[in-house]
Amino acid sequence: QQPVQSPQAVILREGEDAVINCSSSKALYSVHWYRQKHGEAPVFLMILLKGGEQKGHDKISASFNEKKQQSSLYLTASQLSYSGTYFCGTEGRNYGQNFVFGPGTRLSVLP
Amino acid sequence: DGGITQSPKYLFRKEGQNVTLSCEQNLNHDAMYWYRQDPGQGLRLIYYSQIVNDFQKGDIAEGYSVSREKKESFPLTVTSAQKNPTAFYLCASSARGAGELFFGEGSRLTVL
Numbered sequence: 001q002q003p004v005q006s007p008q009a010v011i012l013r014e015g016e017d018a019v020i021n022c023s024s025s026k027a028l029y030s031v032h033w034y035r036q037k038h039g040e041a042p043v044f045l046m047i048l049l050k051g052g053e054q055k056g057h058d059k060i061s062a063s064f065n066e067k068k069q070q071s072s073l074y075l076t077a078s079q080l081s082y083s084g085t086y087f088c089g090t091e092g093r094n095y096g097q098n099f100v101f102g103p104g105t106r107l108s109v110l111p
Numbered sequence: 112d113g114g115i116t117q118s119p120k121y122l123f124r125k126e127g128q129n130v131t132l133s134c135e136q137n138l139n140h141d142a143m144y145w146y147r148q149d150p151g152q153g154l155r156l157i158y159y160s161q162i163v164n165d166f167q168k169g170d171i172a173e174g175y176s177v178s179r180e181k182k183e184s185f186p187l188t189v190t191s192a193q194k195n196p197t198a199f200y201l202c203a204s205s206a207r208g209a210g211e212l213f214f215g216e217g218s219r220l221t222v223l
Binding site for chain 2: 001002032034040041042043044047087089098099100101102103104
């Protein structure tokens, strides 16, 4: 039931790009992306609702392929502040289904 | 300011004692959630509630209990039946439908 994320960890130099993938075995209503800094609560990045939808937030964007039950998060020209653990969260198609998170992808951006 | 308040932030308890973690929100959200996070791990769902007086078990509900008597409040009790309760506990809420989750700052429970 928990979505799968890949890769588990990635190390970048400042200015490089990264892609984080999230896939689920169940039909999805929505996919959320969150970033968590060490010892802090997760912070919302974006939510995707429709098949094929793409969204952007500064240099962070995401896509959602409803048919494949997959989402990808794209980080462009990464900054030091992007470091943290990224979680995708998925909500099932039927209203009232629970909201579950993937295991997370640890991103480290080095100067 | 609207938000979610969790208390206490840090809690130490002896093995075998029940503890209750508080979660209060003033966002007028219908849905509330409790997650557990272990070091280096993701967030695992303990319980969730979509509406007052109703709640469902998540993936790891054993050893935990909740109540939802008021819309604003969703306390979590960690009972003595929970085998390994030491963890970081996060409460979250969302508006009905596919809304973003708002998180509290978390409660770190250590069982000695």
